[in-house]
Amino acid sequence: MPSLGNIRRSFAPWEDPAAKPYISFQNVTKRFGTFTAVENLSLNVYEREFFSLLGPSGCGKTTLLRMLAGFEEPTEGELYLDGQPLKGVPPHKRPVNMMFQSYALFPHMTVADNIAFGLKQDGMAKPERDERVAQMLKLVKLEQFAGRKPHQLSGGQRQRVALARSVAKRPKLLILDEPLGALDKKLREETQFELMDLQQELGLTFMIVTHDQEEAMTMSDRIAVMDKGVIVQTGTPAEIYEAPNSRYVADFIGSVNILEGKVTPAGEGRIVLDGPDGRITGAVRDGAPATGETAWFAIRPEKIEIGRTPPEGAVNRLEGEVWDIAYLGDMTIINVKLASGTVVQAATLNRFRLVEDPIGYEERVWLSFNPDSGVVLRS
Amino acid sequence: MNARWSWFNITSVVFGFAFLYLPIVLLVIYSFNESRLVTVWAGFSTKWYGELFRNQGLLDAAWVTVRVAFISATVATVLGTLAAVSLVRFTRFNGRTLFTGMVYAPLVMPEVITGLSLLLLFVSINFARGFWTVTLAHITFSLCFVAVVVQSRLVTFDRSLEEAAQDLGCPPFQAFMKVTLPVILPAVISGWMLAFTLSLDDLVIASFTSGPGATTLPMKIYSQVRLGVTPEINAVCTILIGVVSVGVIIASILTKTREVQRQRDEQAAFAQ
Ligand SMILES: Nc1ncnc2c1ncn2[C@@H]1O[C@H](COP(=O)(O)OP(=O)(O)OP(=O)(O)O)[C@@H](O)[C@H]1O
Ligand SMILES: [Mg+2]
Numbered sequence: 001m002p003s004l005g006n007i008r009r010s011f012a013p014w015e016d017p018a019a020k021p022y023i024s025f026q027n028v029t030k031r032f033g034t035f036t037a038v039e040n041l042s043l044n045v046y047e048r049e050f051f052s053l054l055g056p057s058g059c060g061k062t063t064l065l066r067m068l069a070g071f072e073e074p075t076e077g078e079l080y081l082d083g084q085p086l087k088g089v090p091p092h093k094r095p096v097n098m099m100f101q102s103y104a105l106f107p108h109m110t111v112a113d114n115i116a117f118g119l120k121q122d123g124m125a126k127p128e129r130d131e132r133v134a135q136m137l138k139l140v141k142l143e144q145f146a147g148r149k150p151h152q153l154s155g156g157q158r159q160r161v162a163l164a165r166s167v168a169k170r171p172k173l174l175i176l177d178e179p180l181g182a183l184d185k186k187l188r189e190e191t192q193f194e195l196m197d198l199q200q201e202l203g204l205t206f207m208i209v210t211h212d213q214e215e216a217m218t219m220s221d222r223i224a225v226m227d228k229g230v231i232v233q234t235g236t237p238a239e240i241y242e243a244p245n246s247r248y249v250a251d252f253i254g255s256v257n258i259l260e261g262k263v264t265p266a267g268e269g270r271i272v273l274d275g276p277d278g279r280i281t282g283a284v285r286d287g288a289p290a291t292g293e294t295a296w297f298a299i300r301p302e303k304i305e306i307g308r309t310p311p312e313g314a315v316n317r318l319e320g321e322v323w324d325i326a327y328l329g330d331m332t333i334i335n336v337k338l339a340s341g342t343v344v345q346a347a348t349l350n351r352f353r354l355v356e357d358p359i360g361y362e363e364r365v366w367l368s369f370n371p372d373s374g375v376v377l378r379s
Numbered sequence: 380m381n382a383r384w385s386w387f388n389i390t391s392v393v394f395g396f397a398f399l400y401l402p403i404v405l406l407v408i409y410s411f412n413e414s415r416l417v418t419v420w421a422g423f424s425t426k427w428y429g430e431l432f433r434n435q436g437l438l439d440a441a442w443v444t445v446r447v448a449f450i451s452a453t454v455a456t457v458l459g460t461l462a463a464v465s466l467v468r469f470t471r472f473n474g475r476t477l478f479t480g481m482v483y484a485p486l487v488m489p490e491v492i493t494g495l496s497l498l499l500l501f502v503s504i505n506f507a508r509g510f511w512t513v514t515l516a517h518i519t520f521s522l523c524f525v526a527v528v529v530q531s532r533l534v535t536f537d538r539s540l541e542e543a544a545q546d547l548g549c550p551p552f553q554a555f556m557k558v559t560l561p562v563i564l565p566a567v568i569s570g571w572m573l574a575f576t577l578s579l580d581d582l583v584i585a586s587f588t589s590g591p592g593a594t595t596l597p598m599k600i601y602s603q604v605r606l607g608v609t610p611e612i613n614a615v616c617t618i619l620i621g622v623v624s625v626g627v628i629i630a631s632i633l634t635k636t637r638e639v640q641r642q643r644d645e646q647a648a649f650a651q
Contacts (some may be wrong), residue, residue: 100542108558118548122548166546169547
């Protein structure tokens with residue numbers, strides 16, 4: 001069976017039933033008064049894993065991290081770190097460091113003192129400490145800002161200080177709450193790779209919250225997508241992208257076209273969806289929907305072929321009119337309006353600098369795709 | 380703020396300030412009077428200041444006052460800060476409103492009542508009145524001023540700073556000492572200054588709670604004035620005014636820089 005995505009992983013403890021989880025949330029619920037921020041959540045994260053939490057604002061990501069760091073106690077359920085229950089263990093006794101979403105830099109200390117704070121607390125000798133601070137400053141490219149106070153820094157610089165401070169102690173578990181949100185794209189990408197290197201080098205476990213799905217895809221071994229206090233799906237970036245388990249996840253990560261229809265089985269692991277946009281054949285991976293049920297076919301724009309002539313032998317083809325074209329440099333996104341009114345997005349890679357006779361506005365075009373290129377979703 | 384300075388405005392300001400400060404200015408000027416007679420100007424001299432330093436009674440009183448003010452301000456600052464911390468932090472303990480009310484009540488309580496009730500307390504528990512009773516009384520009434528000042532700073536203090544310290548390995552108390560306290564220190568110091576000056580110029584409560592051998596400077600001045608104002612008293616008062624003004628100025632500078640700092644931080648934060 002072909003695998004999802006093109007990465008063959010050597011590191012996949014979550015597939016090994018004998019592997020012991022490093023962090024384990026077991027049916028954890030957290031309520032603030034009558035409001036439930038995290039609901040009956042179970043999650044295992046393994047040692048040396050780079051784990052990302054992704055989800056809309058207010059879905060409980062920070063709350064989850066704060067329970068791990070010890071600033072909130074779960075209302076119900078148990079939390080284990082390295083097999084030990086965390087209940088009642090105060091934050092300063094947990095082998096965990098957290099980078100706060102609000103940075104929480106100490107305003108009365110210089111950048112260097114902020115970074116050295118945790119090391120001093122551990123009683124690390126001065127020469128070693130200075131060396132570590134210098135190394136951290138280098139990591140976040142703030143060498144010439146060591147003597148400044150936090151209020152003399154820009155937002156992005158402060159964020160980097162907060163990052164350096166949380167990494168400095170090299171905790172076994174590092175929790176980062178939106179560590180790179182305030183950085184520009186270039187710096188963000190550089191820091192991402194340096195964080196990944198650091199993680200590899202030191203064998204740390206990372207748990208990170210981000211709003212940026214591209215960042216999550218780049219860095220993570222696995223991603224959990226959250227919605228309103230529950231985890232909707234956990235999986236590798238490729239699984240989440242290529243095999244989302246619901247329209248919510250498909251829509252949250254990347255762009256997607258969703259076509260609705262009533263189910264008829266078509267044999268050989270395939271079903272046919274009859275909907276307003278026409279007839280679509282899709283492959284089912286597990287759990288085929290029942291005949292007559294409403295289901296959705298989700299397909300990514302880059303998996304749709306676009307052409308002027310009806311494609312020969314394509315199982316799925318849809319005709320429409322070019323509605324909008326967005327040139328992004330590396331690729332071009334073409335929005336095609338079907339007869340039903342649905343707009344389908346197709347993306348083509350711009351492999352050649354000069355194109356003869358490119359597709360233009362209001363042209364009639366054909367879209368075609370393979371049944372295996374998308375997924376059939378039941379919710 | 381852009382209104383022009385009309386004659387009316389200027390006159391009101393002049394009268395207002397004259398009303399407030401003319402008596403004080405007169406007192407300061409007459410403390411440098413050559414003449415023994417308080418109301419007759421006979422040339423400039425600093426002799427009353429010299430005289431003052433030979434007046435053992437006044438010096439003793441001043442020494443008592445400074446000691447009382449120092450001890451009471453220090454204790455009140457510690458207790459007031461603790462009270463402020465618990466008021467801000469434990470927002471949901473039972474009887475919080477009552478506790479808050481009780482901390483602030485002495486702010487508006489007539490001093491006579493505070494003094495009298497303390498006197499009754501000391502008498503009933505048979506506490507010999509003297510230095511320590513005045514000090515205790517001053518702690519009681521200046522504590523709430525400190526609590527108010529520190530509390531207003533704490534409400535804008537970001538709790539996550541303390542959490543970050545704990546996260547980096549500090550037990551809660553250490554986190555408070557290493558992070559929270561340094562950050563709110565200007566407020567704590569201005570609380571101390573306030574308590575110090577309040578104690579320094581208190582007459583009413585001290586009169587109620589003091590005993591033999593523990594006459595404070597305001598009490599001493601008051602009793603001497605009843606025998607007639609001497610330029611010496613003017614000199615003492617001038618010094619007292621100086622000390623109090625310096626205290627108030629330092630306290631307000633600390634508050635001001637804190638304010639400026641905060642605004643700058645906020646601007647920087649928004650400029651991200
Ligand atoms: N101390 C608290 N008291 C009451 N409600 C809280 C508290 N902390 C968080 N919440 C609520 O819990 C929900 C989840 O908050 P949380 O901070 O975990 O969101 P988040 O996923 O981190 O969001 P964002 O991406 O905006 O940071 C929110 O609706 C929030 O209002
Ligand atoms: Mg958050």
